[in-house]
Amino acid sequence: MMFEFAAGAATDVGQIREVNQDSHFVAEGLAIVADGMGGHRGGEVASEIAVTTLRTAFDAASMISLTAGVGEANTEIIAQASLDPALHGMGTTICAVAVLSDGDEEPERLGIVNVGDSRVYVFRNGQLEQITVDHSLVEALVREGRLTPEEAEVHPQRNILTRALGVAESVEVDEFDLAPSIGDRYLLCSDGLFNEVTEERISELLGTNPDPAVAAARLVDEANAGGGRDNITTVVVDVVEFDPDREPRPDDRPTTEVPVVGNVSAPGADDEPSLDTPIAPDTPTPRRRWWPFG
Numbered sequence: 001m002m003f004e005f006a007a008g009a010a011t012d013v014g015q016i017r018e019v020n021q022d023s024h025f026v027a028e029g030l031a032i033v034a035d036g037m038g039g040h041r042g043g044e045v046a047s048e049i050a051v052t053t054l055r056t057a058f059d060a061a062s063m064i065s066l067t068a069g070v071g072e073a074n075t076e077i078i079a080q081a082s083l084d085p086a087l088h089g090m091g092t093t094i095c096a097v098a099v100l101s102d103g104d105e106e107p108e109r110l111g112i113v114n115v116g117d118s119r120v121y122v123f124r125n126g127q128l129e130q131i132t133v134d135h136s137l138v139e140a141l142v143r144e145g146r147l148t149p150e151e152a153e154v155h156p157q158r159n160i161l162t163r164a165l166g167v168a169e170s171v172e173v174d175e176f177d178l179a180p181s182i183g184d185r186y187l188l189c190s191d192g193l194f195n196e197v198t199e200e201r202i203s204e205l206l207g208t209n210p211d212p213a214v215a216a217a218r219l220v221d222e223a224n225a226g227g228g229r230d231n232i233t234t235v236v237v238d239v240v241e242f243d244p245d246r247e248p249r250p251d252d253r254p255t256t257e258v259p260v261v262g263n264v265s266a267p268g269a270d271d272e273p274s275l276d277t278p279i280a281p282d283t284p285t286p287r288r289r290w291w292p293f294g
């Protein structure tokens with residue numbers, strides 16, 4: 001079966017922060033969301049490097065190409081951070097969904113990769129299911145039975161990551177290989193969405209907005225209405241039947257320009273206060289932190 005993506009995306013700085021450190025990309029066959037962390041310009045630079053590097057590296061429509069691209073993004077972030085003291089310590093989450101076509105005879109597959117706590121959900125037959133597993137402290141504590149999922153949702157340290165790009169020379173990448181069905185809808189998002197909007201409400205909005213661009217925008221609106229305490233990014237990808245006669249859309253690869261990038265720079269926003277409770281409030285650390293759990 002041949003399929004392709006019909007996608008829409010939205011991003012917003014939110015109600016509190018002054019800089020949008022999320023980045024995203026979506027074009028035919030590839031969707032990416034990255035949520036940067038780090039003071040000064042670090043977070044926005046890291047997420048943009050991640051998106052740009054993966055987008056360029058993913059050229060073989062294979063899972064190997066996809067995971068290698070995430071590894072390259074990690075290497076690139078570390079390299080850039082070492083060149084510029086202002087970028088030292090920057091990092092980012094990344095999640096991506098891509099069409100895999102490993103050969104003419106094989107049915108096409110969907111590859112999903114994840115590092116950090118941005119999420120990929122699938123919305124199918126009216127049901128929302130989270131595919132990725134967060135690499136966060138609270139997720140680890142839930143798995144150990146030390147926190148309930150309800151406690152995790154409001155935990156003051158839910159912003160602490162256990163895995164991110166930019167932290168170590170090598171990074172472990174979660175991979176998911178799925179058989180897609182026409183009509184499946186995938187949602188990629190940063191935590192600014194699911195920390196403000198319940199999964200029940202996300203499900204409702206995905207189910208009542210057939211246009212993926214409208215659905216993506218409505219989700220961002222809802223997160224802003226819920227407080228917008230973080231940057232919010234949503235990419236909604238519908239799996240549709242491949243139409244060889246379809247006119248290329250402006251966002252089809254290969255294009256020369258990145259069609260959608262989430263970062264909007266604002267001057268003087270380096271040290272904006274965070275509503276997240278940091279472990280050490282007196283330390284001028286980034287809002288998102290990485291911690292080698294376990």
Ligand code: MG
Binds near residue numbers: 035190191192230231
């Ligand atoms: Mg975030």
